[in-house]
Amino acid sequence: MLRVGSVVLGVSNVPRAATFWMEALGYVPREEMEDDWVVLVPSEGAGVQVALSLSETPVQEHPRIHLDLYAGDAADQTAEVARLVSLGAHRVDWDFYPEDADFIVLADPDGNRFCVIDTGHH
Numbered sequence: 001m002l003r004v005g006s007v008v009l010g011v012s013n014v015p016r017a018a019t020f021w022m023e024a025l026g027y028v029p030r031e032e033m034e035d036d037w038v039v040l041v042p043s044e045g046a047g048v049q050v051a052l053s054l055s056e057t058p059v060q061e062h063p064r065i066h067l068d069l070y071a072g073d074a075a076d077q078t079a080e081v082a083r084l085v086s087l088g089a090h091r092v093d094w095d096f097y098p099e100d101a102d103f104i105v106l107a108d109p110d111g112n113r114f115c116v117i118d119t120g121h122h
Contacts, residue, residue: 006039007048007067010055011110014038017052020109023087024069025050059111062096066113068103073120077104081116 011017018038021027027040027050036054041047050067071077081104085091092113094105102121107113 005049006051008051008053009067009108009110009112010057011052011108011112012055013110014052014054017108017110020088021050021052024084024089024108059107059113063113066115068115068117070117070119074118076120077116077118081106084116 009017009021014036015033018029018033018040021040022029025040026043028043030039030041030049037052039049039051041049069080071080081091084106088109089106092105092107097105100122102118103115105113105115
């Protein structure tokens, strides 16, 4: 049976992206970081690996695949969004928000979109 081993993000600067995602998720490099590749793993316990790969392709404005990061409730979501922005993420002016959205769209320093979800919403 197959299982997902890593989620891979294309980035233009691996060390910068690694710094952001390590701080954002509390991850560490699985092995020594290369200039064009690194796999990040949770510093404590099990979890999804995030690999960062050097890419020269442009960021998609409306990506077909993205990360959802779960926050416990609306207050937690607000605090996490503020923390991620302080680390270098930025809010995305997303044109597809439903009226009662439980998510906020951000972009990492490379422009990769991801969402912070209020899991306590309805």
